Amino acid sequence: xxxxxxxxxxxxxxxxxxxxxxxxxxxxxxxxxxxxxxxxxxxxxxxxxxxxxxxxxxxxxxxxxxxxxxxxxxxxxxxxxxxxxxxxxxxxxxxxxxxxxxxxxxxxxxxxxxxxxxxxxxxxxxxxxxxxxxxxxxxxxxxxxxxxxxxxxxxxxxxxxxxxxxxxxxxxxxxxxxxxxxxxxxxxxxxxxxxxxxxxxxxxxxxxxxxxxxxxxxxxxxxxxxxxxxxxxxxxxxxxxxxxxxxxxxxxxxxxxxxxxxxxxxxxxxxxxxxxxxxxxxxxxxxxxxxxxxxxxxxxxxxxxxxxxxxxxxxxxxxxxxxxxxxxxxxxxxxxxxxxxxxxxxxxxxxxxxxxxxxxxxxxxxxxxxxxxxxxxxxxxxxxxxxxxxxxxxxxxxxxxxxxxxxxxxxxxxxxxxxxxxxxxxxxxx
Amino acid sequence: xxxxxxxxxxxxxxxxxxxxxxxxxxxxxxxxxxxxxxxxxxxxxxxxxxxxxxxxxxxxxxxxxxxxxxxxxxxxxxxxxxxxxxxxxxxxxxxxxxxxxxxxxxxxxxxxxxxxxxxxxxxxxxxxxxxxxxxxxxxxxxxxx
Numbered sequence: 001x002x003x004x005x006x007x008x009x010x011x012x013x014x015x016x017x018x019x020x021x022x023x024x025x026x027x028x029x030x031x032x033x034x035x036x037x038x039x040x041x042x043x044x045x046x047x048x049x050x051x052x053x054x055x056x057x058x059x060x061x062x063x064x065x066x067x068x069x070x071x072x073x074x075x076x077x078x079x080x081x082x083x084x085x086x087x088x089x090x091x092x093x094x095x096x097x098x099x100x101x102x103x104x105x106x107x108x109x110x111x112x113x114x115x116x117x118x119x120x121x122x123x124x125x126x127x128x129x130x131x132x133x134x135x136x137x138x139x140x141x142x143x144x145x146x147x148x149x150x151x152x153x154x155x156x157x158x159x160x161x162x163x164x165x166x167x168x169x170x171x172x173x174x175x176x177x178x179x180x181x182x183x184x185x186x187x188x189x190x191x192x193x194x195x196x197x198x199x200x201x202x203x204x205x206x207x208x209x210x211x212x213x214x215x216x217x218x219x220x221x222x223x224x225x226x227x228x229x230x231x232x233x234x235x236x237x238x239x240x241x242x243x244x245x246x247x248x249x250x251x252x253x254x255x256x257x258x259x260x261x262x263x264x265x266x267x268x269x270x271x272x273x274x275x276x277x278x279x280x281x282x283x284x285x286x287x288x289x290x291x292x293x294x295x296x297x298x299x300x301x302x303x304x305x306x307x308x309x310x311x312x313x314x315x316x317x318x319x320x321x322x323x324x325x326x327x328x329x330x331x332x333x334x335x336x337x338x339x340x341x342x343x344x345x346x347x348x349x350x351x352x353x354x355x356x357x358x359x360x361x362x363x364x365x366x367x368x369x370x371x372x373x374x375x376x377x378x379x380x381x382x383x384x385x386x387x388x389x390x391x392x393x394x395x396x397x398x399x400x401x402x403x404x405x406x407x408x409x410x411x412x413x414x415x416x417x418x419x420x421x422x423x424x425x426x427x428x429x430x
Numbered sequence: 431x432x433x434x435x436x437x438x439x440x441x442x443x444x445x446x447x448x449x450x451x452x453x454x455x456x457x458x459x460x461x462x463x464x465x466x467x468x469x470x471x472x473x474x475x476x477x478x479x480x481x482x483x484x485x486x487x488x489x490x491x492x493x494x495x496x497x498x499x500x501x502x503x504x505x506x507x508x509x510x511x512x513x514x515x516x517x518x519x520x521x522x523x524x525x526x527x528x529x530x531x532x533x534x535x536x537x538x539x540x541x542x543x544x545x546x547x548x549x550x551x552x553x554x555x556x557x558x559x560x561x562x563x564x565x566x567x568x569x570x571x572x573x574x575x
Contacts, residue, residue, distance in 0.1 A: 385475065410441065
């Protein structure tokens with residue numbers, strides 16, 4: 001199913017002509033209205049007229065998360081302040097947030113892309129949407145809320161947490177699809193199981209859109225099993241409207257990134273050079289339709305690759321592979337680069353341990369992976385636990401190249417998160 | 431089929447853990463006959479011999495702990511020099527490894543708790559020479575009147 005069949009299946013030549021036209025317009029607008037970009041263009045000695053092909057995007061400056069903070073609150077606005085309609089922020093760990101402005105046109109476009117993404121999986125106006133993302137300054141909930149309303153779905157803005165109430169709402173209003181983080185999805189699965197709810201029998205749930213944190217195929221499978229739904233992976237970031245940047249179609253093989261709205265580059269995070277097709281690197285996005293706050297070559301810090309070849313669904317917009325890490329989340333331990341997702345992949349594939357885990361770094365590069373033991377991993381003998389611990393440490397070493405300490409904990413000893421999970425505790429004394 | 435089942439529970443190795451589990455069992459009104467703790471680094475396993483293992487197992491499981499019922503033999507040996515040797519020697523002659531063994535005395539009777547790879551086989555071998563393995567329900571006979 002398509003929301004906008006013509007646009008979603010544009011042939012590549014037409015799509016790329018449209019992209020170039022929109023890129024040129026965006027560059028002209030920021031050159032005229034945004035001092036930050038005017039200065040950058042002057043530094044790089046580039047004029048809007050120099051952008052004659054899509055490849056010329058490489059002549060343009062990058063925009064980083066630090067640039068957004070430095071230009072807080074209104075430095076990157078390309079429209080007058082009173083032409084803005086909505087403010088979102090993206091939280092940072094320190095200092096000021098990033099301020100992200102939407103005009104009416106931008107709010108509509110963001111909703112349109114979410115609506116496209118939902119319809120792509122078979123959602124219709126008859127569906128009932130319970131939105132378990134955090135409402136507020138975070139884009140995750142509001143943007144999908146508007147997207148589902150655009151289709152004509154009944155929207156229940158439940159927000160995250162309070163699982164008793166979530167269950168009551170899902171039962172009383174026959175919710176058919178939800179939007180939530182993977183860690184809350186896992187938590188909710190356990191919650192239903194504990195309360196004797198069989199979602200296939202007791203609920204009308206059919207689909208879950210899971211995003212805002214990277215997760216693995218194993219996690220998807222566990223959520224699908226636990227909630228009795230089809231899980232669709234989604235990708236978005238507040239700097240690019242929030243959710244709706246890239247979503248999976250029914251084939252669930254990569255996420256179609258809406259290329260009529262965003263120009264994609266995949267670059268090597270250290271050298272900034274483009275990587276060969278199909279290879280992994282940092283995703284860099286340029287907004288093509290944004291009015292209030294266009295961003296050129298925004299460094300997402302997300303590590304991924306493009307899936308080559310056409311998709312069986314007929315859409316021509318290219319597909320992003322699963323995000324394998326954030327160049328921000330990357331840990332450097334004993335000189336080796338490690339992404340927490342690599343550890344998660346190993347744990348999720350391992351019977352006998354639970355879903356929750358914490359990685360701690362202490363002292364001088366001592367890496368410990370704490371994981372909860374489950375019944376399948378315990379035969380009552382301490383010597384076999386020691387053996388199991390060693391095997392798991394070996395499997396982890398095969399994936400991350402250094403051997404961690406594995407520490408088993410009783411179930412329920414690790415903190416359960418209903419929002420974004422905190423997986424890494426770095427207490428190194430260096 | 432083994433003659434007794436031990437209740438084994440996975441535990442962190444930190445102060446208060448034994449008390450924590452004994453409290454759970456006390457609340458469930460379970461009388462502990464024997465306990466063993468094996469620990470290694472940050473974790474360990476506690477094993478309990480109780481009259482009725484099923485409710486003890488459930489009590490631990492309901493509190494969210496990882497527990498397991500483990501096959502074992504509770505063998506009554508003569509409380510005199512050479513009493514244990516007779517058992518150990520017989521198992522050795524039959525090439526049966528003793529994974530874990532410990533003993534206690536109750537009402538002047540000596541009981542060995544043995545974990546072996548094949549409890550039923552060990553029981554039959556011991557029975558042939560008159561060394562009796564107790565059934566779980568016989569354990570209360572050691573209670574003081």
